[in-house]
Amino acid sequence: xxxxxxxxxxxxxxxxxxxxxxxxxxxxxxxxxxxxxxxxxxxxxxxxxxxxxxxxxxxxxxxxxxxxxxxxxxxxxxxxxxxxxxxxxxxxxxxxxxxxxxxxxxxxxxxxxxxxxxxxxxxxxxxxxxxxxxxxxxxxxxxxxxxxxxxxxxxxxxxxxxxxxxxxxxxxxxxxxxxxxxxxxxxxxxxxxxxxxxxxxxxxxxxxxxxxxxxxxxxxxxxxxxxxxxxxxxxxxxxxxxxxxxxxxxxxxxxxxxxxxxxxxxxxxxxxxxxxxxxxxxxxxxxxxxxxxxxxxxxxxxxxxxxxxxxxxxxxxxxxxxxxxxxxxxxxxxxxxxxxxxxxxxxxxxxxxxxxxxxxxxxxxxxxxxx
Numbered sequence: 544x545x546x547x548x549x550x551x552x553x554x555x556x557x558x559x560x561x562x563x564x565x566x567x568x569x570x571x572x573x574x575x576x577x578x579x580x581x582x583x584x585x586x587x588x589x590x591x592x593x594x595x596x597x598x599x600x601x602x603x604x605x606x607x608x609x610x611x612x613x614x615x616x617x618x619x620x621x622x623x624x625x626x627x628x629x630x631x632x633x634x635x636x637x638x639x640x641x642x643x644x645x646x647x648x649x650x651x652x653x654x655x656x657x658x659x660x661x662x663x664x665x666x667x668x669x670x671x672x673x674x675x676x677x678x679x680x681x682x683x684x685x686x687x688x689x690x691x692x693x694x695x696x697x698x699x700x701x702x703x704x705x706x707x708x709x710x711x712x713x714x715x716x717x718x719x720x721x722x723x724x725x726x727x728x729x730x731x732x733x734x735x736x737x738x739x740x741x742x743x744x745x746x747x748x749x750x751x752x753x754x755x756x757x758x759x760x761x762x763x764x765x766x767x768x769x770x771x772x773x774x775x776x777x778x779x780x781x782x783x784x785x786x787x788x789x790x791x792x793x794x795x796x797x798x799x800x801x802x803x804x805x806x807x808x809x810x811x812x813x814x815x816x817x818x819x820x821x822x823x824x825x826x827x828x829x830x831x832x833x834x835x836x837x838x839x840x841x842x843x844x845x846x847x848x849x850x851x852x853x854x855x856x857x858x859x860x861x862x863x864x865x866x867x868x869x870x871x872x873x874x875x876x877x878x879x880x881x882x883x884x885x886x887x888x889x890x891x892x893x894x895x896x897x898x899x900x901x902x903x904x905x906x907x908x909x910x911x912x913x914x
Contacts, residue, residue, distance in 0.1 A: 550849065550882065550883070550886050551886060551890070551911040551912070551914040552911075553883060553886075554879070554883050554886045554887060554890070554911055555908050555911050555912065557877065557879055557883055558877075558887075558904055558907065558908055561640070561641075561873075561877055561904050562641050562904045562905075564877060565640050565641035565642050565873070565876070565877070565904070566641050566643070567643075568642050568643060568720050568721070568876055569642075569643045569645065569718045569719045569720060570634075570637055570642045570643065570644055570645070570719055570720065570721040570722070570723070570876070571644075571645045571646075571647070571715055571716065571719040571721070571722045571723070572630050572633055572634040572637065572644065572645070572646050572647075572648075572722075572723045572725070573630055573646065573647040573648050573723075573724060573725075574630065574647055574648045574649070574671075574698050574703070574724070574725075574726075574730060574733075574736065575628040575629060575630045575631075575648050575649065575675070575695070575698065575725065575726040575729065575730055576626075576627075576628045576630065576631055576648040576649040576650040576651075576659070576670070576672075576674040576675065577626070577627035577628040577631075577674050577675045577676065577677050577690075578624065578625075578626070578627060578656060578658050578674050578675075578676050578677070579623075579624070579625050579626070579627030579677045579679055579861075580621055580623075580624050580676065580677065580678045580679065581621070581622045581623040581624070581625070581679050581681060582619045582620065582621055582622065582678055582679065582680045582681065583596040583597070583619065583620050583622055583680070583681065584596060584597040584602075584603055584617055584618070584619055584680060584682075585597075585617070585618040585619065585620060586598075586602065588618065594618075594620070596620075597682065598682060598683045598684075599682055599683060599684050600682045600684050600685050600687070601684075602682075603680070603682065603687075619678075619680065622681070624658060625658060626658050626659055626662055627677055627861075628648070628674070628675070628726065629725040629726040629758055629760050629865050630646065630648050630723070630725050630726060631646065631648070631650070631659070631662060632862040632865040632866070633723060633725060633758075633865040633866075633868055633869050634646045634662070634666060634723075635662060635665075635901055636865065636866045636869030636870070636891065636895070636901040637721075637723075637869045637872070637873065638662075638665050638666055638901075639901035639902060639903050640869070640873050640902075640903065640904055640907075641903070641904065642721075642873070642876070643667075644665070644666035644667070645666065645667045645668075645669075645715055645719065646662075646666050646667070646668050646669070647668075647669045647671065647703065647706075647707060647715075648669075648670065648671065648698070649670065649671055649672035649673060649674050649675065649694055649695065649697060649698050650662075650663070650668060650670040650674055651670050651673060651674060652670055652671065652672050652673055655668070655670055656673075656674050658674075659674075669706055669707050670706070671697065671698065671702050671703055671705070671706040671707075672694050672695075672697035672698060672702060673694040673697070674694065675690060675691060675692050675693075675694055675695050675729070676690070676691040677689070677690050677691075678690075678691075679861070686861075690729075692729060695729055695730055695731070696731070696732065698730050698732055698733075698736075699732035699735060699736065700732070700735045700736050700738075700739045703736065709743065709744075712744060713744055713747045713748075716740075716744050716745075716748060716753075717747075717748055717749070717750075719753060720753055720754065720876060721753065721754045721756070721872060721875075721876050722753055722754070722755050722756065722784075723755075723756040723757075723758070723868070723872065724736075724737070724740075724755070724756070724757055724758075725756075725757070725758040725760060725865075726758065726760040727757070727758075727759045727760060727762070727773055728759055728760045728761050728762050728764050728765055729760065729764075733773075734772070734773065734776070737773070737776045737777075737780075738776070740780075741776070741779060741780060741783075745780070745782075745783040745784070746783070748783060752783065752784050752785045753784055753785070754784065754785045754787060754872065754875055754876065755780055755784035755785065755786050755787065756787045756788075756789060756868065756872055757777050757786070757787070757788050757789065758789045758864075758865075758868060759773065759788075759790070759794060759798075760794075761793075761794065762794060762797050762798070763793070763797055767800070767801050770797065770798065770801045771801045774798065774801065774802070774825060777825065777827065778825045778826055778827055780827075781826065781827050781828065785828040785829070786827040786828050786829070787827070787828060787829040787830075787831065787872065787875065788821075788825065788827060788829070788830050788831070789831050789833070789864075789867075789868045789871070790821075790830070790831070790832050790833075791832070791833055791834070791864055792809065792814070792832060792833075792834040792835075795807075795814070795817060795818070795821065795832045798821060799817060799820075799821060802821065802824050802825075804817065804820050804821065804824070809834060811837060811839065811848045811850075814832055814834060814837075814839045814848065815839040815841070815846045815847065815848045816846070817832065817839075818830045818831065818832045818839045818840055818841040818846055819841035819845075819846040821841075822841040822842065822843075822846075823841075828842055828843065829841065829842040829875075829881075830842075831871055831885070831888075833851075833864060833867045833868075833871075833888065833889075833892075835851070835853065836850070836851050836853045837849060837850045837851045837889070838851060838867065838871070838885050838888055838889050839885075840871075840881050840884070840885055841881075842881055844881070845881070846881075847881055847882045847885065848885070849882060849885035849886050849888075849889055850889070851889035851892070851893060852889060852890065852893035852910075852914055853893075854893070854896060854897055857896035857897065858896065858897060858898065858899040859895070859896055859899040860896060862895065863892045863895060863896050864892070866891050866892045866894075866895040866901065867888045867889065867891060867892040868888070869891060869901075870887045870888040870889070870890065870891025870892065870907075871884050871885060871887060871888030871891075872884075873887055873891075874886075874887035874888065886911075887907070890907055890910055890911055890914065891907060893910065894906060894907060894910045
């Protein structure tokens with residue numbers, strides 16, 4: 544940028560009127576929903592209330608190995624039960640900034656699951672099915688996540704339209720300045736949803752192009768053919784929207800492999816060039832890549848990167864990428880340039896992993912002053 548002021552201070556200036564602007568901005572996010580159970584494994588039970596936990600994943604694996612050919616009974620203690628899923632976490636972060644959020648997803652049916660009660664009080668929610676469940680067993684050296692995904696099959700076009708009729712859905716899309724469609728990997732019926740949005744909803748939208756953000760969410764679980772197909776679908780949305788594809792470093796490698804692009808080295812210049820190459824090949828508005836220590840993005844005007852406020856001792860890591868996406872996209876909603884939007888993204892994620900909560904605009908400004 545031409546300004547000699549440090550980037551965080553430039554962003555602080557750009558955020559001066561953000562709260563008022565975002566309050567008037569309607570955003571739509573969909574379509575997943577999970578209940579996350581954070582668990583510890585009991586190593587030794589000392590009393591009804593006191594126990595020693597397994598601290599290392601190898602302790603758990605050794606216990607399982609010892610039980611091979613026999614059987615074993617292991618106790619787990621729920622530490623926390625919270626909302627989960629890329630969509631709810633990203634929507635929560637967008638709402639914390641003040642955006643007027645509409646959420647469509649599987650948050651409980653016929654009644655909302657209690658874990659989403661607070662979220663539903665702050666957003667306009669349409670729930671179309673029961674949530675998935677993730678049991679996250681946490682150790683000091685990592686975590687194991689076990690998913691129960693049967694209800695995700697109900698996230699399909701027919702069920703969506705049953706709960707949100709076409710006329711109402713067109714109205715929601717029309718009123719939204721920003722739309723995020725996330726977790727394609729786990730939502731196996733998203734292909735049909737994308738097809739219907741492109742053929743039924745998009746042609747009815749009037750006015751300036753809305754920002755349409757995609758997060759594939761760990762596509763390694765899907766075949767190269769599936770990934771190639773969804774990338775073609777995403778590229779076609781550029782006709783009606785400003786399409787933004789968000790990727791972590793590993794996801795950028797997977798997308799690059801499908802498009803015939805070699806994985807970059809993990810440095811600023813290489814990842815930035817990789818973002819630009821993917822953006823050019825897909826011919827969409829923006830590609831953003833967020834490794835752990837920095838983030839890079841490319842659009843039709845060029846490419847750049849921003850260093851992230853990395854911390855070696857985060858309070859939480861699950862949801863950090865969703866918070867980066869919410870911050871980066873909020874920058875785009877506010878009309879900030881690519882570099883400033885990246886700064887909002889890495890600062891949002893940096894605040895979240897240090898504080899285990901989503902920042903409001905005021906929180907973000909205070910955090911930016913420390914960078």
